[in-house]
Amino acid sequence: MDNMFPSEDSIPINESSFRLLRDLIYEYCGIYFDDTSQYLLQRRLSRRVRSKQLNSFQDYYYLLKYDPGREEELNEVIDVLTTNETYFFRESNQLKAFTDEILPELVERKTNEISPSLRIWSAGCSTGEEPYSIAILLLEARIPSHFEIEIFASDISQRVLKVARNGLYTKSSFRATAPKYIQRYFNRLEKHFQVVHDVKKLVNFGQLNLLDEGKLVFVKKMDVIFCRNVIIYFDAQAKRRVIDNLFNRLKPGGFLLLGHSESLINISTQFNLRHFVNDMVYQKSVQELDFI
Ligand SMILES: C[S@@+](CC[C@H](N)C(=O)[O-])C[C@H]1O[C@@H](n2cnc3c(N)ncnc32)[C@H](O)[C@@H]1O
Known part of the structure; x- marks a missing residue:
């Protein structure tokens, strides 16, 4: 847990540098640090300033803004500032709605297509527990074999993607996992549990900023998007942008699953709220024109 106050080894940040930096971070990834977060930013970023052999946050701001290596350093900033908390089978009611109600509806809708597919996106996948849970649930659901299944998992942070691609987890990731799934889908190593190949091969990982409209247009249209516990860190304007972007990447009739503490009230009126039994x-809308 971050202390509110600066530690002795942190580099002081003055108010103008704080504002410049927080606006730059907000513009880049949507995460907003309000005026009470000055020391938090100072604590978390001091080590980056020092590692670049700079003496002040103002110089660090100029590096992030103008240096040819700015993209690389922005990745480091993201790695330090994002909250990556996640675990397997998080929010079980919603996952039950996915397996028992959404999947059967999608399968029935597509079953007469010549080459039907199911495309699912875990947007803001962190260390991979969410997309691997989806992959396990799809294997358990026994989707008809003529369906092609694709799971795309993305995050802005390279660090969490590296963990996700490795597929090695410790006990804390399994706090909500039924033992039968651990037995079926993980190999026990000395200190870790490793996702089995059949699960791993269903998921493709990629780095993607959900505010980067230029790159998002290349994401294929999805049947279901999980974007859970990502937009809670954004202000209303950034939430609207992300939700618009996700709306554009959904097929007509496609589903958007947010975290339980997140809603589209005052953010978007583009979606219908479906009341399933479980969630x-x-x-x-199924009638939505599909042209972007
Ligand atoms: C708390 S985790 C949620 C993980 C998982 N979806 C879950 O619910 O368990 C939030 C993730 O969103 C990612 N994130 C934050 N801002 C982002 C952005 N602008 N674009 C893409 N991912 C972002 C973070 O790197 C982090 O891994």
Whole structure:
């Protein structure tokens, strides 16, 4: 847990550098640090300033803004500032709505297509527990074999993606996992549990900033998007941008699953709220024109 106050080894940040930096970070990734977060930013970023052999946050700001290596350093900033908390089978009611209600509806809708597919996106996947849980649930659901299944998992942070691609987890990731799934889908190593190949091969990982409209247009249209516990760190304006971007990447009739503490109230009126038995989820209208 971050202390509110600066530690002795942190480099002081003055108010103008704080504002410049927090606006730059907000513009880049949507995460907003309000005026009470000055020392938090100072604590978390001092080590980066020092590692670049700079003496002040103002110089660090100029590096992030103008240096040819700015993209690389922005990745480091993201790695330090993002909250990556996650675990397997998080929010079980919603996952039950996914397996028992959403998947059967999608399968029935597509079953007469010549080459039907199911495309699912874990947007803001962190260390991979969410997309691997989805992959396990799809294997358990026994989707008809003529369906092609694709799971795309993305995050802005390279560090968490590296962990996700490795597929090695410790006990804390399994706090909500039924033992039968651990037995079936993980190999026990000395200190870790390793995701089995059949699960791993269903998931493709990629780095993607959910505010980067230029790159998002290349994401294929999805049947279901999980974007859970990502936009809670954004202000209303950034939330709107991300939700618009996700709306554009959904097929007509596709579903958007947010975290339980997140809603689209005052953010978007583009979706319908579907009341399933197990949970409520957002759905893009089936009649929506599909042109972007
Ligand atoms: C708390 S984790 C949520 C993980 C998982 N979805 C879950 O619910 O367990 C939030 C993730 O969102 C990612 N994130 C934050 N801002 C982002 C952005 N602008 N674009 C893409 N990912 C972002 C963070 O790097 C972090 O890994």
